[in-house]
Amino acid sequence: MKPKFLFVTLLLCLLGGCSGYPAEKGLTKARLEHKQGRALYNINGKLFVPILYSPPFSISRSPYGEDGRINYSNFRDAGIDLVEMHMELRNAWNRDGTLNIPMVRHELISVLEGILEINPDAYFQVRVDFHAPRWWLDRYPAEMVHYARGPIDFGTTNDIGRAPNASLASERWQQEADVIVKQFLDYLQTTRVGKRVFSFLIGGACGSEWTYFGYKQEPDTGDAMTRRFRQWLADKYVTDVALQQAWNDPRVTIATAVVPDMEERRYNLGVFRDPQKERRILDYYHCHQETIESVIDHFTQFFKENWPSDVLVGLFNGYLFSDNDFNSTGYLYFGRLLDSPYIDFFAGPYNYNYDARDAGGTSQPRSLVGSVNLHGKLFMTEQDRITHLIAQSRNNETTFTTDEQSVAMLRTNFAQLVSLASGYWFEEFSGFPGYAPYVAHEPLQEYAGNFNSPALMSEIGRQKRYYDQAVHHDYEREADVAFFYDFDTFYYLAEVDNRQTREIEYASNNWLTADAYRSGVSFDTYLYSDLRNVDLSRYKAVVFGTTYCISDEDMVFINDQVKKDGRLVIVNYAPAYTDGTKLDVRRIGKITEMEVRPIKITTPPVMTILGNHYGLEADGSPGRVPVSPLFEIDDAGVEVLGRYQGSDAVAVARKKQPDYTVVYAALPLRGPGMMRKLFREAGAHIYNDADDVVIAGGGIVCVATREDAGGPRTIHLRNGKQVELDMKPGTTVILDEHTGEILFD
Known part of the structure; x- marks a missing residue:
């Protein structure tokens, strides 16, 4: 055994498995259960529809303030007992490699305890991120990500920029992250709230979404990635001669190959790269993508194997719609992850195209949900379209102004969930940096959260009750x-x-x-x-x-x-x-x-x-x-x-x-x-001849009109029935697919 791996193994034993944190009995057991065509949560033998409340980054995450109590109580009363919370492990990563237990208690355990006091039936999904802390980066500069566009900017923490971060190609970071994650999992098991954990959302890289750090800055030219690239080339080409032939370069060797710089990355004659002339950069981007895949594969397996009970594990991945910079961000390995035995679910927000987020928008998920379902996984949408209760827009989406507009948006979101047999969590934006009322926050009920109005919570409760019943019927995906x-x-x-x-x-x-x-x-x-x-x-x-x-x-x-x-x-x-x-x-x-x-x-x-x-x-x-x-x-x-x-x-x-x-x-x-x-x-069924959004399947037909469109509509159901509607602009109607009855009216 190599010395560095022996050291890590001993440290894992001393700080992890032999840490003095014996796992408490009675941990929750959770798995996906496919019932009549849908993926549901089986938590301790009881089935739950995959709908959660998630306030991990907002002021409202604290259950000890008025805002938090209001929100957690609202969702409890709506019948939603599943809650997501976030833990940033770098904040609890001590310089000697040990876990800062008081910090974990402050950032996670006490929050979950407070939620459990409000809702004793709550179960928890814990979103865990393990960025390297700044002291670690200062200690190991050779393990950092570097950027083709310029030097590391030590004055920023914006991960889309050239911020200091550990390279995903760094073996040292991965090994030492194992140690801190193992301690965290061991400690979490000993707590009362740890017994209520049913799922882990594993976050990494930029935005915790597994897009590579500083993707717009063209990573990763650092030492760690250079080492990995050379190993990747050795695995692919074996000999220098084979590499030289592929790259049309008699001077290159596996031992001296370097990551392409900006001049080469920009080189092109149009939309396409020429595989015969640009094999070097194609090889690098394959290595770049496979590096992210290998890290994900490692940590999803690590969480599964180091939590001594059945637990769900998932991550953000597979973004296609509204994404860009695909080569440098990630996700091109998504097809491999779909077959991973260590991943139960994939997650992502809605498409950020304005046609998806404006009033009358599509609420299109960012990923290819058909493939997620085909591989027996669950797709979870981060329901992050902002209601009228948050005064600011984000990513140029419309700012809604009324309950009615927000309810229409929630119904389109729900139609996507039902029709795709997927799930989602309600993402909280109250107090989120850059969103009102973050700066001048007052703990008043009207400012308590993104969903804190009687109309919105009533709608959410009705949707939850509907889906609790719908999952007892066979799922049919009516797509042509x-x-x-x-x-x-x-x-x-x-x-x-x-x-x-x-x-x-x-x-x-x-x-x-x-x-x-x-x-x-x-x-x-x-x-x-x-x-x-x-x-x-x-x-x-x-x-x-x-x-x-x-x-x-x-x-x-x-x-x-x-x-x-x-x-x-x-x-x-x-x-x-x-x-x-x-x-x-x-x-x-x-x-x-x-x-x-x-x-x-x-x-x-x-x-x-x-x-x-x-x-x-x-x-x-x-x-x-x-x-x-x-x-x-x-x-x-x-x-x-x-x-x-x-x-x-x-x-x-x-x-x-x-x-x-x-x-x-x-x-x-x-x-x-x-x-x-x-x-x-071609013989496909057309539900509506107007240019409205149509979402159908799972027992429902949804029609959503733009703010500048409305009037009479004839909806053609598959069974031959016709439903006559008089739709207002900017509204959403959900019909029973068989009877034509209007739901949630």
């Missing part, structure tokens, strides 16, 4: 359309300081599905790597979103197994443009079955569909940069559906075959009207 997105594609997109790539990503990842929500159809979202695992016979249409890297083998599968049974297949922008080894426009033609050729447009591209004009609109405005490569359809055998504005060049076309139909959009497809037309002709 499946969307597939490929995380591996992002390796081949030149993201760094590249506006055109950002435009394409945003249109494909956000506007494509945003318009689908308003097409009147119900749809599922999956990871492309699950294509062979999904029962495609359920779907009338399959849409390939950001799927620009497709292997020859997958091409055969799509052509043989997806294109059949009368199915509509929609492909977007540059499907199959690369197989991971080269860029080749001819491969686009093979999957679209159309003659496709490059086209040069020197202005920001806009396409015209059904008389409407659609740019790429990365930030809510028309596309503002030219894009390369662009493609046009030059095929006399297609039906033209859209053209590039200002020219006769075909941007969207359809080709019908005897047993299937292919639609190719050379920019990501836009327009609820066009989607509605295509989906209806």
